Amino acid sequence: MRYVSLNFNRDNIVKKPTRDGYGEGLVEAGRRNPKVVAIGADITASVRVNWFQEKYPERFISLGIAEQNQVGVAAGLSLSGHVPFATNYGVFLAGRAWDQIRTTVCYGNLNVKFGGAHGGISVGPDGATHQALEEIAVMRCLPNMQVVVPADSIETRKATIAAAEMIGPIYIRFGREKVPIITQAETPFKIGEAYAIREGTDVAIIACGAMVYESLVAAEQLAEEGIEAMVINNHTIKPLDAKMLIEAAARTGAIVTAEEHQVAGGMGSAVLELLAQHCPVPAKMVGVKDRFGESGDPDELMAAFDLKHTAIINAVKTLLKRQ
Amino acid sequence: MNAEQLMQKNQALRISILKMLATAKSGHPGGSLSAIDIISVLYHQVLKHDPKKPQWPERDRFILSKGHVCPAHYAVLADQGYFDPVALDTLRQYGSILQGHPSMHHTPGVEVSGGSLGQGLSIAVGMALGAKISHEAFRVYCMMGDGELQEGQIWEAAMAAGYYKLDGLCGIVDFNRMQIDGFTEDVMSVNPIRDKWIAFNWHVIEIDGHDLTAIENAFYQASAYKGKPTVIIAKTIKGKGVSFMENNAAWHGTAPNSEELAKALTELAC
Numbered sequence: 001m002r003y004v005s006l007n008f009n010r011d012n013i014v015k016k017p018t019r020d021g022y023g024e025g026l027v028e029a030g031r032r033n034p035k036v037v038a039i040g041a042d043i044t045a046s047v048r049v050n051w052f053q054e055k056y057p058e059r060f061i062s063l064g065i066a067e068q069n070q071v072g073v074a075a076g077l078s079l080s081g082h083v084p085f086a087t088n089y090g091v092f093l094a095g096r097a098w099d100q101i102r103t104t105v106c107y108g109n110l111n112v113k114f115g116g117a118h119g120g121i122s123v124g125p126d127g128a129t130h131q132a133l134e135e136i137a138v139m140r141c142l143p144n145m146q147v148v149v150p151a152d153s154i155e156t157r158k159a160t161i162a163a164a165e166m167i168g169p170i171y172i173r174f175g176r177e178k179v180p181i182i183t184q185a186e187t188p189f190k191i192g193e194a195y196a197i198r199e200g201t202d203v204a205i206i207a208c209g210a211m212v213y214e215s216l217v218a219a220e221q222l223a224e225e226g227i228e229a230m231v232i233n234n235h236t237i238k239p240l241d242a243k244m245l246i247e248a249a250a251r252t253g254a255i256v257t258a259e260e261h262q263v264a265g266g267m268g269s270a271v272l273e274l275l276a277q278h279c280p281v282p283a284k285m286v287g288v289k290d291r292f293g294e295s296g297d298p299d300e301l302m303a304a305f306d307l308k309h310t311a312i313i314n315a316v317k318t319l320l321k322r323q
Numbered sequence: 324m325n326a327e328q329l330m331q332k333n334q335a336l337r338i339s340i341l342k343m344l345a346t347a348k349s350g351h352p353g354g355s356l357s358a359i360d361i362i363s364v365l366y367h368q369v370l371k372h373d374p375k376k377p378q379w380p381e382r383d384r385f386i387l388s389k390g391h392v393c394p395a396h397y398a399v400l401a402d403q404g405y406f407d408p409v410a411l412d413t414l415r416q417y418g419s420i421l422q423g424h425p426s427m428h429h430t431p432g433v434e435v436s437g438g439s440l441g442q443g444l445s446i447a448v449g450m451a452l453g454a455k456i457s458h459e460a461f462r463v464y465c466m467m468g469d470g471e472l473q474e475g476q477i478w479e480a481a482m483a484a485g486y487y488k489l490d491g492l493c494g495i496v497d498f499n500r501m502q503i504d505g506f507t508e509d510v511m512s513v514n515p516i517r518d519k520w521i522a523f524n525w526h527v528i529e530i531d532g533h534d535l536t537a538i539e540n541a542f543y544q545a546s547a548y549k550g551k552p553t554v555i556i557a558k559t560i561k562g563k564g565v566s567f568m569e570n571n572a573a574w575h576g577t578a579p580n581s582e583e584l585a586k587a588l589t590e591l592a593c
Contacts, residue, residue, distance in 0.1 A: 037456065061452060069445045069479035076449015079435060081380075081457065084449075100476075103439040104446060108427050 001247055002195040004233075006182050014181045018174035018209075021153030022115055023048025025160025026085055030056050036083045036164055039063055041070050047087045047117040067092045071100035071112070078111040083164055090116030090132030090173060094139050105169050106142040113163045114139075119149070119173040120260030121288065121305050122210065124298040131293035132173070137265025139171040140238045146170040147238040148191060149259075149267065151212035152181045155235060158189040166191060175260075177298045179210040194241035196248070200230035203316050204248040207258040208234050208267045211286070211307065215258050218312035229256075229316060237267045245271055246279045255283040256315045260307055263287035284315040324367055329535055332402075333363050334591050337564045339398040339411060341591075345584040347415040350423070353574040354468060355395040357499035357532070357559035362387075364538040365464060366399050369546075374404040377431045383461050384434050384450050388443020389468035389497065390424040391576070397421050397430070405432035441474025443467065444494060448484050451492040451552075462546065466495045470502030472513040478523065484552045485524030493545040494525070494554040497532065499561035501572045520554045532557025564591055 008014075030036045030052055038052045040062040053060040061077075063070050067088055074084040086093065093116050094101070105112045116135050123131040140147045148163070148170065150156040156174050163170045170191075188195070197212070198219050207215040212233045219229040230252055234241070249255055255275060257268030268285040275281060288305055302308050324332065336359050344350040362385075366372070370383045387396050394414065401408040406420060413419035420429045424438025435446050447465035454461055471477065484492055496516070504510045513519070520527045526548045530537040538557070545553035561575070562568030565587040579587055 037453075059456065063483055066476075066479035066483070068441075068476040069448070069483055072442050072445020072476065072480065073449035073452065073483065075435065076446040076451070077453045078449075079384075079446070080450045080453025080459070082453050099439050100442055100445075104435065104437060104442050108436045 002193065002244060003199060004187055004195045004197055006187065006197050007184065008182050015178035016153040016181055017176060017178050018150060018153050018156040019048045019117055019176060021150065021156030022160050022172065022174045023051040025157040026052045027055050028157070029161050029164035030059065032161070033083060033164060035081060036085065037061065037077055038085045038087065039070050039074055041065060041067065041088045043089065047115060049087050067097040068100050071097040072104060074112045075104045075108070075110050083111060083113065085113045085115055087115035087117060089118045089130060090135040091118070091130060094132070094135035094171070098138055102142055106144045109144045109168055111167055112169050114169070114171040116171055116173045118176050120175055120209065121293045121301045121307065122175055122177045122260065122298040124177065124301060125295050127295040128292040133262050133288050133293060134265070135171070135173060136237055136261050136267055137269070140270060144169055145238065146191060146236070148236050149173045149208040150235050151209060151233050152179060152183055154181055154183045154185060155189055159191070159235070162189065162191050173209065175210060180213045182213050182216070192236045192239045192241055194232050194234045194236065194244045196230055196232050198229065198231040200228035201252055202228045203254040203256060203320060204230040204232060204252040205256045205258060205312060205316070206232045206234045206245065206248070206271050208237065209260055211258040211260055214307070214309040215312055218309040218316065221309065221313055222316055227316060227320065234267060234271065237270050240270055240274055242274055242278070245274060249275050249279040249281045253281050254319050255281055256286060256312060256319060257283065258286040258312050261287055263289060282319055284319045286311050286315050326535055329363065329367060333360055334564070336363055336398045336402065338588055338591050340394045341579060341584055341587050343394055343397070343411045343414045344578040345581065346412050347578060349415060349578050350394055351391045351576050352568060352579065353501065353561040354389060354392040354497065354499060356563045356565065356568065357561045358392050358466060358497045359395045359398070360533050360535060361466065361495055361497065361538055361557055362395050362399050364535055365542065366403055368539050369542040371461070374432070377405060381461055384463045386434055386443045386447050386463070386465045387425055388437065388465055389440065389471050390438030393425045396425070400430070400432040406430070440471045441476040444477050444480035447492055448480050448489065451484070451489040452487060454491055455489070463492050464495065465492070466497060469496055469498045469500060469507050469513055469516070470510070472496065472516070473511050481520065481523040481525065488550050489552045490549050492552040493542070494552065496554060496556045497559055498556050499559045501561045501570070501575065503572065503575045505572050516556060524551060526551040526553040527556060528553060529556045529558070532559035533563055566590055
C-alpha cells in the first residue's frame with residue numbers, strides 16, 4: 001500500500017487551474033527535450049500552450065480549428081522523430097478526432113501526447129457542448145493509449161513532463177477552473193502508480209482529478225461520525241495500478257469511486273471492472289449519471305450534479321448501511 | 324531501367340496483384356490496378372530509399388492514404404526486396420505480414436498504418452513539417468483517391484500544407500473517377516478538382532497516370548517547384564490492364580476467381 005502524506009494548509013487553501021500545470025509542464029518538457037513540439041488549435045492561450053509558443057516559437061505549429069488534421073499532423077511529426085503535444089478541448093479532441101487517434105496514432109503506437117482541456121462539468125458557463133464528460137471512456141478503450149487525470153496543477157505539471165518522457169500515446173485530462181492545490185513539488189508522481197493520501201479501514205474512496213480533494217474533505221467529515229475512509233488518488237486510469245486497488249478493496253471491503261465524468265465507462269468503471277474480477281466488494285459510484293451538463297457557475301454545477309464532497313459522504317453512508 | 328523494361332515490370336506487378344487477390348479471395352483490384360504505374364515509377368525512379376534499411380532516416384516517405392489498394396504497394400515492396408515475395412501468398416490471412424489495410428508494424432516499408440480514408444495527407448503534412456523544423460531534406464509523397472477527396476480532413480490538411488508552403492510535400496490523386504457506389508461524379512462530385520487544389524495554394528500538375536514518362540516528369544517537376552506543395556492529378560483507369568475490370572465499379576472490392584484470374588493473366592501476358 002503506497003501512502004503519501006500531503007501537507008497542505010487546510011485553513012489557507014491555494015487554488016490554481018490544472019490547465020496552468022499543463023502549460024508549465026509543457027514548457028519544462030520543451031526545455032528538457034528539443035524534440036518536443038506543440039500544436040496550436042486557435043484556443044492556444046485558453047489551453048496554456050501560449051507559454052510554450054512564447055518560449056519556443058520555432059517549435060510551435062498553428063493549425064487553426066481542425067482537430068482531425070491536428071491529430072494527423074501530430075502523428076506525422078512523431079514519425080519524423082519529434083515529440084508532439086496535440087492540445088484541444090477534450091470534447092473535440094477525443095470526440096471529433098477519435099478515429100484519427102484510434103487508427104493513426106494508437107494502432108501505430110505513435111509517440112503522440114494529447115492534452116485534453118476543459119475536462120468535466122466545472123467548465124461552467126460554456127455549457128454542455130464544451131464540458132468533456134466522456135473522454136476517459138473513449139480514450140481508455142483504445143489499445144496502447146494511456147490515460148492520466150491529475151489531481152491539481154502541480155500534479156498536472158509532473159504528468160505533462162512524464163508524458164514527454166515516456167514512449168507512446170497518452171491522454172492527459174485537465175480542467176479550466178481553479179482547484180485546490182493539495183500536492184507539493186516533492187510529492188512523488190509516476191504514471192501508473194496510485195497512492196493513498198489518507199488511511200482508513202471502513203471504505204476506500206478512489207478518486208481522480210479535482211474529486212481527490214472533495215474525497216479528502218468527505219473523509220475528514222466522515223471521521224467525525226466514526227467512519228474511517230481511505231482516500232486514493234487514482235490519477236492514472238490506464239494502466240490501472242491493479243495491485244494497489246485490489247489491496248485497498250481487500251483491506252476495506254467497500255469502494256466508492258469519484259470522478260467528474262460519466263460513470264459509464266470512466267475511472268470508476270475501470271476500477272470496478274478490475275475489482276469485479278479480482279476482489280469483488282460492494283461499491284458505489286459518484287459521477288455524472290447519464291446526462292449532459294448545463295450552463296452555470298462551476299461550483300453550483302458541481303453541487304447540482306452531485307459531485308461535491310456531500311455526494312461522496314452520502315454514497316459512503318448508503319454503501320456502509322447496505323452492508 | 325528504361326521505359327520498355329519499366330512497362331514490362333508494371334505488367335508483372337499487375338499479375339502479382341491479381342494473383343495475391345485471387346489467393347486471398349478478397350481485396351481491391353480496381354484501384355490497385357489504377358495506382359500501380361504511379362507507385363512503380365515512384366519506387367523505381369523517384370524515391371530515395373533503401374529496401375535493406377527501411378528505417379533509414381534520410382529516406383523519402385511514401386504514404387498510401389487510399390490504404391485499400393495496398394496490394395499494389397505490397398507488390399512493389401516485395402519486388403524491391405523489402406520482404407520475401409513468398410509473403411504475397413499470405414495476404415489477408417491470419418498471422419500474415421500483409422494485412423488487409425496497411426500496418427506499419429506488420430510490413431517492412433509501410434510508413435504508417437491506415438485505411439480509414441482521409442487521414443494520410445495530414446500525416447504527410449506532419450512529416451513534411453517535421454523535416455522542415457529539423458532541417459532535413461527528405462521528401463514526402465502521399466497518394467489519395469479521387470473518391471477520398473470527399474473526406475473533409477483532406478481539405479484541412481490541404482489548407483495547412485498550402486499555408487506552410489510545404490514544397491517538400493507531393494500529393495498524388497489517383498483520379499480513376501470511380502468509387503464503390505459508381506462514378507465519383509454521380510456519388511458526390513469532387514470537381515472542379517484542379518481549381519480546388521489551386522484555391523488551397525497548391526501547385527497542380529495534371530497527367531495521364533498510365534504514361535510512365537509523364538509520371539516521372541511530373542515527379543521531377545514537383546521536386547523542382549519551390550514555395551508550394553505540388554499535387555499531381557493523375558487521370559487513371561480503374562482496373563487498368565484487364566479489359567473486363569476497366570471502368571467497372573463492381574471490381575472495386577471483389578477478388579477474381581480462378582477463371583477470371585486466368586483470363587486476366589492471359590491479357591496481361593500479351
